[in-house]
Amino acid sequence: MKEEQLSVLKLSEINNDVDVPSYDLASITSGIVHFGAGNFHRAHQAVYCHSLLNMGETKWGITGVSLHSSAMRDNLVPQDYLYTVATLGGSLSFQVIGVIQKILVGPEKPQAVIDIVAEKQTLLVTTTITEKGYYLNSGEIDIDNEDIANDLKSIESPKTTYGYLAAACIKRSLIGAGPLTILCCDNMQAGGTSLENGVKMLLARHSPDTLIWLAENVAFISSMVDRVTPATDQKLKEKVAAKLNLLDAAPVAAEPFSQWIIEDRFAGVRPPFDKVGALFVEDITPFEQVKLRFLNAGHSMLASIGYLAGDQYVHQVLQRPAIARFVENTLKLNVMPVTPVPKSVNSEVYIDQVLERFRNRNLPYALLQVGTDSSQKIQQRWFPSIDNALMANGDSSYLALCIAAWVCFIQKSLLEGDLNDPLKEQFTNCVLMPALGNIEDFLSLAGAQKFKFFNNSSFMASVKQFCSDIVATDVEQTITTFINN
Structure with a gap:
């Protein structure tokens, strides 16, 4: 086995039975900003976007955001943000995914995160921040939590997803960046409503005028996501390396099953996820x-x-x-x-x-x-x-x-x-x-x-x-x- 690492230059050397991007990675743009670029996101939503890009829908690349660790960014930068999804069912199959264009680490450059969400090309924000990322206590936002308290005091350097989104909405409203859809992809009932409540709470404190713009330009929606995605271990890395004949520092494993049901209430452009297996519905609750x-x-x-x-x-x-x-x-x-x-x-x-x-x-x-x-x-x-x-x-x-x-x-x-x-x-x-x-x-x-x-x-x-x-x-x-x- 070679000791070389997965990269754009090495894509042509990968075995023919591995699915690699058919799209030109240099031609895609990030229409999506995603908070929480962990394993589940990379094996679920990113795969749907990968399929869209393969169909020529080039504006649905992803900019990832980490609110805590730089580990995922550090693993993916040397391999041009490429990574492998290993689907482990009765048989094995492998895909190299190229949809992530970059990952920003919030605590390092909070303004860069605010800026990318505020950019006109950003049409969709998605989240997989897990239940604790919503700071809920018995269904209500815990205003006593130190991160929430930080953002209630100031959103110049946010600690929460709510804070980044509120700050970005303020900037979008000022520069006329257009409509934005914010989509919860967590295992949360009415997660879109939780995101909306958090953003509105901070805007009421920091920029009440933006609430009027928000009502006319931003949709907070929910989705039901499903794909079993365990943590990456050394055995998986070895399987992927043997198949690709290249090292991948951050592969992800997943089951064959994948499901994404999305509330159909987009503001502005709706990504055509239904073309690649997602389902749009009027009522996501059931x-x-x-x-x-x-x-x-x-x-x-x-x-x-x-x-x-x-x-x-x-x-x-x-x-x-x-x-x-x-x-x-x-x-x-x-x-x-x-x-x-x-x-x-x-x-x-x-x-x-x-x-x-x-x-x-x-x-x-x-x-x-x-x-x-x-x-x-x-x-x-x-x-x-x-x-x-x-x-x-x-x-x-x-x-x-x-x-x-x-x-x-x-x-x-x-x-x-x-x-x-x-x-x-x-x-x-x-x-x-x-x-x-x-x-x-x-x-x-x-x-x-x-x-x-x-x-x-x-x-x-x-x-x-x-x-x-x-x-x-x-x-x-x-x-x-x-x-x-």
Whole structure:
């Protein structure tokens, strides 16, 4: 194997069975600015843009923005921002993607980020900043957070996506840059509304006049995104290097499945993503709920339960029959009856497909990666379903066990030094309290006090009993006993 690195000059040397850009990389322009140029974005939205560019739609290149680390930029600059997507299903396939033109690191040059969003050629801003990037506390923007407080004081050097967008909107309004669409591509219900609320909050503080321009020129919209994309490891880098005969410092792996459903409320030009497999719909809400309550919720269940069972990857957890049956039953017996779905979706078939995708052993997805920021995720993935089930007098017993497993997951991962969560310090304080006496404290930190189940004595008693059972035996035995009763 050569020790040379992937680059534009080396594209012609790559094996013929690897998909490489058919477009001239020098001819594309960045019509899109994307916040959060991590693995998911590069294996999902960027691939749709890659397909558009291959069709001659040259204005849908991407400028990436990182609000924290320079690592992705530093990895991609030496290889001209090219990188490989390895699709790992029953067989392997490889694509070299060339849509990213540059990545800006916000803390290094905040004004450069503001300027690129304000440029007339920028028609679309997209985000994959994860749940914690929205700074929500029980569904509301946490104005006490230090980053939000910074941007409320000044947006000359923003700390948040809200701050960059607000500052850019002020500049766009002054220079007449034209309409702009801001599109949430995170696993967030009504994520576009969250972005709108944050930007409006900052404009009300810093430039109230811009709010009038905003109403006429900017659309904040949501989308439902779906593609399993695990973290990049050394094994993946070696697979890609062997296939390309070149080194790629930042390849990304993904499953064959990919879905993108977009709310059709664009301001100005709409990228023709429907030509490359995306779906435009009038109402995104039911599609968001399907993804959050079935796929994302199931992922979070497997992360908590699998970690307690001692597994490392998602597909391993589903090799345990009792746990696999439990997760399926939770989704079909507790969640499905209280989740409205579009007419085009068969809930039971969708759940079966989701679990089958999770079983893909060729795409090992680490449980700790799925379990990252779980205190933010379960607020949308689990809590509404519990309230809906209780209000409908439906079964919520499986979800009670899920909550108990999550509490035990937080406790164990803290003690083992594995927890990755923005509330880690606060959870640590809970763990220092007497065991099992602090379940309400854990759930309060995750925003449960805003939901009705938190004050439902019967439901909470079940959670506490399941916690005791897990501690007394183990999670797999607790689940086995429960589903056999």
